[in-house]
Amino acid sequence: MPHVETSFTISREGLDLSKQLLMDQQFGGSWTDQKMRIVVDYARAYLTIMATLPWVKTIYFDGFAGSGVIKGEDGEAVKKGTALQILEITSPKPFDLYYFVELNEAHKCTLENQIKENHPGRKAYVIKDDCNNKLKALADYLTKNRTYRALSFIDPYGMDVKWSSIEALKGLGVDLWILVPTGVGANRLLKVDGNISDGWYKALETCLGLNRAEIDKRFYRRTTTHTLFGAETTVTKEKETVQKLGDLYAERLGEVFKYVSEPFLLKNSMNSIMYHFMMATNNAAGVKIANDVIKPKYEA
Numbered sequence: 001m002p003h004v005e006t007s008f009t010i011s012r013e014g015l016d017l018s019k020q021l022l023m024d025q026q027f028g029g030s031w032t033d034q035k036m037r038i039v040v041d042y043a044r045a046y047l048t049i050m051a052t053l054p055w056v057k058t059i060y061f062d063g064f065a066g067s068g069v070i071k072g073e074d075g076e077a078v079k080k081g082t083a084l085q086i087l088e089i090t091s092p093k094p095f096d097l098y099y100f101v102e103l104n105e106a107h108k109c110t111l112e113n114q115i116k117e118n119h120p121g122r123k124a125y126v127i128k129d130d131c132n133n134k135l136k137a138l139a140d141y142l143t144k145n146r147t148y149r150a151l152s153f154i155d156p157y158g159m160d161v162k163w164s165s166i167e168a169l170k171g172l173g174v175d176l177w178i179l180v181p182t183g184v185g186a187n188r189l190l191k192v193d194g195n196i197s198d199g200w201y202k203a204l205e206t207c208l209g210l211n212r213a214e215i216d217k218r219f220y221r222r223t224t225t226h227t228l229f230g231a232e233t234t235v236t237k238e239k240e241t242v243q244k245l246g247d248l249y250a251e252r253l254g255e256v257f258k259y260v261s262e263p264f265l266l267k268n269s270m271n272s273i274m275y276h277f278m279m280a281t282n283n284a285a286g287v288k289i290a291n292d293v294i295k296p297k298y299e300a
């Protein structure tokens with residue numbers, strides 16, 4: 001995988017505005033803890049199963065790796081990020097290979113240094129790139145190296161993940177934990193009056209893998225009434241669209257993977273859903289474990 005490059009580039013049109021809306025996320029807050037606990041607990045169970053299959057080589061693929069440290073409001077490191085917590089797992093065995101993707105140069109360097117200092121013996125790559133490029137590279141790698149299995153953690157702030165990148169994983173040995181920005185991302189682009197700009201439609205299409213007409217059909221009702229002055233069309237946004245976006249994403253994942261877990265809901269202080277966090281796999285045992293690790297004991 002480190003040798004596999006793609007020429008793929010991302011159009012960011014339409015994504016930047018939604019991203020701005022997302023930057024109020026409490027990065028060091030309980031969401032982070034909940035996600036980390038789920039992924040780390042899942043990784044332990046995953047490695048326990050893999051330890052019984054000595055011919056299988058394991059990859060931990062982290063598409064939005066961060067710096068490895070989580071900082072408090074004063075900018076000081078307060079706890080280890082998911083990447084470092086995953087690297088700390090040694091029992092029953094560590095992963096054979098770690099692949100961390102991080103777009104931000106400073107985060108990438110910090111993580112690299114942390115790994116050099118604390119886990120010098122590990123086969124770990126930290127790559128500065130867009131996660132979408134490397135998801136495709138991961139798919140290529142797994143296609144060519146059939147003894148490898150990957151546990152993948154995809155943890156974006158916003159609508160950075162292209163549906164085509166997820167689709168590339170079809171039929172491969174990947175267990176994919178993905179944070180889906182339903183409330184903070186997609187739902188904010190689905191404007192109440194249905195008057196969505198081309199850029200926002202493009203962002204929705206790219207993220208959901210649906211075209212404009214399919215998106216409209218899912219999330220809007222159009223009613224035409226005939227008045228004295230001709231036909232008038234009223235556009236009404238469906239109710240509970242955040243939940244429907246979560247259902248839709250799970251349905252889409254179900255077209256790529258055999259099994260999709262229940263969603264773990266990340267909510268804000270107003271009890272509104274911000275993200276759906278879910279796991280997709282081709283492995284029946286995997287989805288059972290995923291559903292166990294997201295049980296209410298993990299909720300704040």
Ligand SMILES: C[S@@+](CC[C@H](N)C(=O)[O-])C[C@H]1O[C@@H](n2cnc3c(N)ncnc32)[C@H](O)[C@@H]1O
Pocket residue numbers: 036063064065066067068080081082083101102103104107129130131132155156157160
């Ligand atoms: C939510 S943080 C990751 C936290 C990390 N997963 C953890 O649990 O410790 C998201 C990270 O993704 C990086 N990032 C943003 N867009 C990216 C992209 N398109 N590809 C890869 N990394 C990206 C950001 O610089 C940031 O460090």
